[in-house]
Amino acid sequence: MNRRLWLWGGAGALLLLFSAVVSLSIGAARPRVPLSDVWGILLHQVPGLSSWTEAVWPVSSEQIILKIRLPRVALDILVGACLSLAGAGFQGVLRNPLADPYTLGVASGSAVGAAFLMLTGMQFAGLGQWTIPVVAFGTGLVSLFVVLRLASENGKIRMETLLLSGVVLQAFLGSMVSFMVSISDKVVNQIVFWMLGSLALRGWPFVGALLPYLIVGFVVLMFYARSLNLFALGERQAAHLGVRVERTKIVVLVVSTLMTAGAVSIAGTIGFVGLVVPHLVRLMAGPDYRLLIPLSAVLGGTYMVWADTLARTVLSPTEVPIGVVTAFIGAPFFAYLLRRKKARA
Amino acid sequence: MIDADKVRMSFSGRRVLDDVGFSVRGGECFGIIGPNGSGKSTLLKLLSGVDDPEGGEVRFGGKPVRDYARKELARRMAMLEQEALPAVGFTVREVVEMGRYPYQNWLGDEEGEPGGLLDAILDKLDLTGLAERTLEHLSGGEKQRVALAKVMAQEPELLMLDEPTTYLDIGRQIQLMDRIQEWRREAGLTVIAVLHDLNLAALYCDRLLLLHRGRVVGIGEPRDILTPEKLADVYGIAPIVTEHPIRGVPQVMLQPGGWEKRLAGEDRDNGRVDVSRRG
Numbered sequence: 247m248n249r250r251l252w253l254w255g256g257a258g259a260l261l262l263l264f265s266a267v268v269s270l271s272i273g274a275a276r277p278r279v280p281l282s283d284v285w286g287i288l289l290h291q292v293p294g295l296s297s298w299t300e301a302v303w304p305v306s307s308e309q310i311i312l313k314i315r316l317p318r319v320a321l322d323i324l325v326g327a328c329l330s331l332a333g334a335g336f337q338g339v340l341r342n343p344l345a346d347p348y349t350l351g352v353a354s355g356s357a358v359g360a361a362f363l364m365l366t367g368m369q370f371a372g373l374g375q376w377t378i379p380v381v382a383f384g385t386g387l388v389s390l391f392v393v394l395r396l397a398s399e400n401g402k403i404r405m406e407t408l409l410l411s412g413v414v415l416q417a418f419l420g421s422m423v424s425f426m427v428s429i430s431d432k433v434v435n436q437i438v439f440w441m442l443g444s445l446a447l448r449g450w451p452f453v454g455a456l457l458p459y460l461i462v463g464f465v466v467l468m469f470y471a472r473s474l475n476l477f478a479l480g481e482r483q484a485a486h487l488g489v490r491v492e493r494t495k496i497v498v499l500v501v502s503t504l505m506t507a508g509a510v511s512i513a514g515t516i517g518f519v520g521l522v523v524p525h526l527v528r529l530m531a532g533p534d535y536r537l538l539i540p541l542s543a544v545l546g547g548t549y550m551v552w553a554d555t556l557a558r559t560v561l562s563p564t565e566v567p568i569g570v571v572t573a574f575i576g577a578p579f580f581a582y583l584l585r586r587k588k589a590r591a
Numbered sequence: 592m593i594d595a596d597k598v599r600m601s602f603s604g605r606r607v608l609d610d611v612g613f614s615v616r617g618g619e620c621f622g623i624i625g626p627n628g629s630g631k632s633t634l635l636k637l638l639s640g641v642d643d644p645e646g647g648e649v650r651f652g653g654k655p656v657r658d659y660a661r662k663e664l665a666r667r668m669a670m671l672e673q674e675a676l677p678a679v680g681f682t683v684r685e686v687v688e689m690g691r692y693p694y695q696n697w698l699g700d701e702e703g704e705p706g707g708l709l710d711a712i713l714d715k716l717d718l719t720g721l722a723e724r725t726l727e728h729l730s731g732g733e734k735q736r737v738a739l740a741k742v743m744a745q746e747p748e749l750l751m752l753d754e755p756t757t758y759l760d761i762g763r764q765i766q767l768m769d770r771i772q773e774w775r776r777e778a779g780l781t782v783i784a785v786l787h788d789l790n791l792a793a794l795y796c797d798r799l800l801l802l803h804r805g806r807v808v809g810i811g812e813p814r815d816i817l818t819p820e821k822l823a824d825v826y827g828i829a830p831i832v833t834e835h836p837i838r839g840v841p842q843v844m845l846q847p848g849g850w851e852k853r854l855a856g857e858d859r860d861n862g863r864v865d866v867s868r869r870g
Contacts, residue, residue, distance in 0.1 A: 472699055476689055478679045483672065485641055487745070488665030488693035533680040536699070 251540065254531050258544035262323065265548045269322075269555040270315050279307045287311045317450045319551055324456045325513045326523070326550025327543040328505040331463050333520020334527075334542045335502035338474035338535060339495045341481075342405050343525065344583060347506035348517035348576075350408075351415035355389025356382035356503075356510040358419050361437050365426045375455055383507035389415055390503055440514045441569075452512050459508030464543060466501045470494055471535040478533060516550075516569045518576020523549050525583065592617040592652065592781050593638060593749060599646035600633055600805075607633050609805045610647070617748075620775065620782040622796030624789060624816075626826055630805040631785045635753055638783065639670055651749070665693035669747035673754040675734045676741075678727040683718055683737050684709065686726060690744025712743045716770070732763050739770060750774075752784040756791065764788070768795050793817055793840040801825060817841040823849070 271284045279287075283303040290301060291312070301308075329347060336345040336352075347353040359381040370377055396411035397403045427437050467474075473494045476484040485491045509516070523546040524538060531537045550568075553575070557568040594614040600607050608630045615621040623631050636642045637649055640656040649656045651668065659667075669690075676686065687709055695701045713719045716736045726734060735755075742750060750771070756764040772795060775782055786792040792799055793813040801808040801816050803825045809816050822830050822843065829849035835842045 469697060472692065472695070472697075475681070475685075476692060478681065479676060479686070479689070480674075482641065482670075483676075485661070486639065486665060486670040486672075487689060488662035490661050528680065534685070 250531070251537055254537060254541055255544065258541055258548070262544050262548045262551070265551045266319050266323070269319050269551045270311055272555055272559055279303070279311060283307055284311060313449075317453055318554070320450075320453045321456065321512070322550040322554045323547030324453060324460050325509045325516065326519060326546040326548070326553075328456065328460050328463065328509040328546075329516060329519040330523035330542040330546025330549070331460070331467055331520075331539065332502040332505040332509075334524040334535070334538055335463075335467055335474075335498045335505075336520070337524060338477055339498045340403065340408065341477060342403075342408055344405065344409055344521065344580065346518060346520035347502070347510075348416075348515065348519075349412045349521065349580070350390060351393050351412045351419060352386045352390045352503055352506050353510050353515045353517070354416045354419040354423075356386035356507040357441060357515050358389075358422050359385030360511045361423045361426050361441065364437050364440070365430050375451070378511040379455070379459070379508050382511040383504055386503045386507045386510070387500070389419065390499060456508050456512055459505050460543075463501045463505040464539070466497065467539050468536075470498055471539055474498070474535040475533075514567075514569060517573050518580060519546060519549060519553075519572055521583070522572075522576050522579050525579075592619075593783070594650045595634075595638065595647070596650070597647035598634070598637055598644045598649060600630075600637060600642070600644050607805050608637070608644075611802070611805070611807055612647070613800055613807070613810050615781060615783060617781050618775070618779050619798065620772075620784065620796045622792040622799040622813075623783065623785045623802060624787075624792050624799055625802035625808075628804075629802040629825075631802055632753065634802065635670075635751055635783070635785055639668060639751055640664055662693040665745065667747055668749040668751065669742040669745040670751045670753060671738060671742050671755045673757050675731055675758065676726055676738050680725050680727060682723050682725050683729070683740075684713065684722040686737055687712060687718070687740045687744050690741040693745065708746075709744060712740050716740050716743075731758060735759060735763065735767065739767065743774065746778075747780070749781045749783065752782065752786070754785050754787055756786070756788060764791065771795075789817060789822075789843045793842060794835070794838060814841050817843060 267281065267284055267288065270288075271279050271281045286301075286303060287308050288311075332352075333346040336347065336350060337343055360378050363378055363381055368377065373380055393408070393411045393415050394403065396414070397408040399407070423437070423441060427441075430437070473484065473489045476487050476489050477491075477494070479487075481491050484494075506520075524542045527538050527541045527545055531541055553571045554568050557566045557571045560566055560571075592615050594612075596612050598608055598611045611630075611634060613621075623634060625631050633642070637644050638656070640649070640651075640659065643657055651659070651664075656664070679686075681689075691701060691709075710719075713722055716739060718733075718736055718740055721729065721733060721737075726737065729737065752771070755767060759767065768791060771782060774780055784792070784796060786796075796813065798811060799813050799816040800810045801821060808821060808825055817832055818841075819830055819832050822828060822832070827849065829846060831844040831846060832841050833844060834840070
């Protein structure tokens with residue numbers, strides 16, 4: 247177990263590092279910053295290593311990398327990790343391979359709260375920079391609760407019903423956001439662009455704001471990893487093996503929603519990441535949550551780095567919203583999973 | 592070992608169990624029989640602490656079941672379910688190891704590694720060759736063996752069976768019941784089995800509880816419970832009860848007819864409560 251974790255974890259971390267460095271060197275700025283300079287600039291920042299590397303690059307490059315691109319890539323990683331972990335958590339306790347912050351309507355729920363604050367100009371009312379995430383968490387939880395209530399029949403939740411409920415709620419919440427957009431005249435662009443998902447021009451403070459969500463979520467999910475394994479056998483089996491089923495469910499659903507809210511309030515609704523990433527991990531490393539959770543975090547970060555790199559280069563200098571990119575990859579993947587699930591049943 | 596004292600339970604206003612009381616002795620095999628909807632599964636849920644009774648109490652080892660922590664309970668009682676294990680991507684060994692969950696701390700470690708125990712169980716149930724296969728690639732019978740191995744790994748004092756033979760052919764039924772019987776003898780295990788098949792119940796259980804519409808019709812040795820009169824009352828059939836030529840226990844032979852009266856009566860009952868019932 248531990249050997250497999252180090253093996254996969256190490257490979258995943260290397261892939262993440264490589265992706266981050268490549269992504270850092272790609273951007274709209276001219277002249278391009280060569281890959282070797284990126285390595286140099288990064289290593290130069292590591293305490294103890296700075297004397298080994300000679301600063302041979304223009305100061306402008308260093309500024310671009312450290313002030314603009316690095317925080318963006320860091321944010322990519324955090325958002326991707328949060329969404330993937332949330333997806334893994336939802337899939338685990340709901341025993342539904344198609345659950346994800348987006349398909350469950352949780353992301354849209356969080357978005358409504360955030361958009362409302364933007365519309366009314368209360369982004370920083372009360373709790374400063376925490377206002378949006380906290381409100382988004384609240385509205386996300388409410389929508390999760392509504393979806394689960396809609397979907398449950400006699401205490402059981404069927405996969406199809408759950409997805410249907412998610413779709414219905416998403417349509418409703420989406421139209422609420424559209425409504426807010428249409429009654430506002432000055433902040434239209436802000437809401438619209440944020441809604442589709444963007445990680446541009448966020449800077450370091452946002453990285454610091456999202457990091458606690460990821461850490462809390464990761465630690466809690468790891469703590470429940472073995473319980474989630476038993477969930478795979480069914481709730482009743484898990485209960486007979488000593489899992490406190492209701493408590494596990496509530497805690498995991500709440501932290502997954504928390505991570506979703508954190509990611510959404512900073513980057514908008516970026517769909518399907520929580521669906522695609524844990525599934526790819528399962529294909530490679532199997533269903534064990536003790537592996538699935540850490541690997542989903544690492545691979546989620548990597549996935550998002552590449553999605554964001556695509557988003558800002560495909561139509562350069564225009565940026566495609568990152569939510570568009572992930573939906574382009576994620577929706578067909580969703581369809582594939584749905585078909586496979588049907589073929590099996 | 593386990594006592595039920597005037598246990599009551601109802602669902603949406605309909606009484607499912609009414610003043611059910613009995614005690615099961617350590618080392619005994621106790622069968623619970625009765626027609627569909629007589630409350631067998633509900634009773635098992637109360638005994639295993641999954642649900643709390645509305646009235647009355649279930650005591651396990653002298654202490655109310657609801658006072659046990661979930662993990663402690665799982666170290667002392669296990670449940671073998673009717674449904675096969677789902678086709679998950681875990682290997683046989685991983686699933687069997689899940690039976691050790693109640694003994695492990697949050698890191699998944701256990702004092703005194705159970706490696707030897709797991710190997711012995713896998714070996715005993717002829718699963719060693721399948722140990723690294725995932726459940727998706729097993730047949731129904733193999734999965735049933737994995738489920739049994741998992742509850743064996745739990746090392747319980749009390750094993751509950753919820754109609755475990757429902758989806759098995761007769762060969763596998765006997766095989767499963769024999770394996771449980773053997774385990775019982777070796778480990779002094781107590782067994783409570785909800786069974787549909789009256790003949791299996793008579794062959795393997797020391798005592799039987801016959802349940803009908805949530806009430807106890809009788810508790811006793813198979814020969815006192817499986818009488819033509821009681822079976823006619825409860826199941827509405829006109830059976831022939833003979834003695835097993837070798838084992839000496841009662842065996843029930845069916846013959847067509849006799850159900851009209853009972854089922855007609857039941858439909859009338861259902862028609863009355865159906866609106867409030869729904870599932």
